[in-house]
Amino acid sequence: MVRGRLRRTDPEAPTVPPAAASSVPPHNEEAELGLLSSILVDYERVLDLCAAKHVAPDCFYNPTYRRIYEVARELRDANAPVNQLTLAGRLRELGELDRLGGEVMLHDIVQYEPTAENAAYYIEQLIQKRMLRELLAQAQRVVQECLTPSGEDAREIVNRAEAAIFKIRDMDLGLGADWRDQIETVSAEIAELISSRGSRLTGLSTGYRTLDEILLGLQPSEMIVLAARPSMGKTSLAMNIAENVATGYNPKSEYPTLGRQPRAVAVFSLEMSAASLARRMLCSRAEMEWSRIVKGYCSAKDQQAIAAAARELQKLPFYVDDTAGLDIKELWARARRLHRLHNLGLIVVDYLQLLHCSGMDRNNRQQEIEAISGMLKGMAKELKVPVLVLSQLNRQPEARDRSGVPRLADLRDSGSIEQDADVVLLLRRPIRNKHDPRYKEAELTPGLAIVDVAKQRNGRTGEVSMLFKEEHTRFYDLSGEVGMRPSEGGVDE
Numbered sequence: 001m002v003r004g005r006l007r008r009t010d011p012e013a014p015t016v017p018p019a020a021a022s023s024v025p026p027h028n029e030e031a032e033l034g035l036l037s038s039i040l041v042d043y044e045r046v047l048d049l050c051a052a053k054h055v056a057p058d059c060f061y062n063p064t065y066r067r068i069y070e071v072a073r074e075l076r077d078a079n080a081p082v083n084q085l086t087l088a089g090r091l092r093e094l095g096e097l098d099r100l101g102g103e104v105m106l107h108d109i110v111q112y113e114p115t116a117e118n119a120a121y122y123i124e125q126l127i128q129k130r131m132l133r134e135l136l137a138q139a140q141r142v143v144q145e146c147l148t149p150s151g152e153d154a155r156e157i158v159n160r161a162e163a164a165i166f167k168i169r170d171m172d173l174g175l176g177a178d179w180r181d182q183i184e185t186v187s188a189e190i191a192e193l194i195s196s197r198g199s200r201l202t203g204l205s206t207g208y209r210t211l212d213e214i215l216l217g218l219q220p221s222e223m224i225v226l227a228a229r230p231s232m233g234k235t236s237l238a239m240n241i242a243e244n245v246a247t248g249y250n251p252k253s254e255y256p257t258l259g260r261q262p263r264a265v266a267v268f269s270l271e272m273s274a275a276s277l278a279r280r281m282l283c284s285r286a287e288m289e290w291s292r293i294v295k296g297y298c299s300a301k302d303q304q305a306i307a308a309a310a311r312e313l314q315k316l317p318f319y320v321d322d323t324a325g326l327d328i329k330e331l332w333a334r335a336r337r338l339h340r341l342h343n344l345g346l347i348v349v350d351y352l353q354l355l356h357c358s359g360m361d362r363n364n365r366q367q368e369i370e371a372i373s374g375m376l377k378g379m380a381k382e383l384k385v386p387v388l389v390l391s392q393l394n395r396q397p398e399a400r401d402r403s404g405v406p407r408l409a410d411l412r413d414s415g416s417i418e419q420d421a422d423v424v425l426l427l428r429r430p431i432r433n434k435h436d437p438r439y440k441e442a443e444l445t446p447g448l449a450i451v452d453v454a455k456q457r458n459g460r461t462g463e464v465s466m467l468f469k470e471e472h473t474r475f476y477d478l479s480g481e482v483g484m485r486p487s488e489g490g491v492d493e
Contacts, residue, residue, distance in 0.1 A: 032061065040082065057073075142161045222386050245263050266338045267320045319342065326354075
């Protein structure tokens, strides 16, 4: 126990003792003692600061100080004052006062720091030392795994180590969501929505007014599944949305320009190569048919449009990973690195059924898909970024009835996709099936596409009508909003 220390008066940089011997885990006993003293001097302000900084009991290395902090928090939570007398009384009731050093020890703690001005500094010291202790523990675990013959893939160990290190890095961001802060944030959001009469996007704009009206944008931490049968245009729609996010495009509507800031986008394309995606996006933006370009049927105006589109696309914060057969854990690790480097606004995965999960039985595809779906949702929550996941539909719509209209239950391979997803979008083109209830409408409106918002955990559902120009692989709002053109957008020359 520390007794008879000198009082410190400089709030900026209190004296910190040299590091302990290498055999002792990192800690700062003076900072621990100083924080407890600050609590007993001004418990309301300091304990509130501790709560804001998510100072957990295990931030204290000294078990005596850790227990005193726990009891101080319990008193505070019970709306009781926290001082030398109340703390001694409570410890006495628990039969722990003598074991922890008696009233003399509490008296020494109070005298150690007669002011609470240094509390923020002490809190920072405790958080940093706890991070170092955790890092040391994880490093020892990794060393043990590397030295223990198990036959495990080295990439698995690397991914696990990386995830643990990033978790340590985020410790100072909090050990969990503060409920009071969450309620305050949501209350402010609701008040703003009411004042704007519901016309404010709460997430990133998709670039399509009618879709934004239902979704209110792509929300952080949400897993959005876009599902369709093959050749319906799901990759085209996903890439159009990704382009709108990367350019900061927001449809010209009553919505404020929340989505107008360009945001970095990561695309994990397990089916198409990066070159194919670039070719498709370039032609789409220039509104040119690839077949015309291949045959050389391009006027001077067409060539200018392609050049202008290329200049604009080169400026986009767009990152494509086209590794085939990617493992979900490796995808998560790569997304984590990209997010750290570029602060991603959106992640696109094309498509879910092409992912694998190491360690799972490949013969039980349903369980593997369940694991993959759960990890994609976990990735969205960890990175606090919307994750747009493309998925195939099974053949049930065609076998169930002649209309062929897809339902949530038609998501291929596993019902866990529906369960994990926050939003499910089912894409279809009525002109492909003469029994579709909107087939006649599609005959009158060439290119009609239906995006059915079949599930939205925090909002309403319903169908959105869009136009799809297949030759340009580009979707448009049926209302006339044509989306980003080469001459418009949030990317300046």
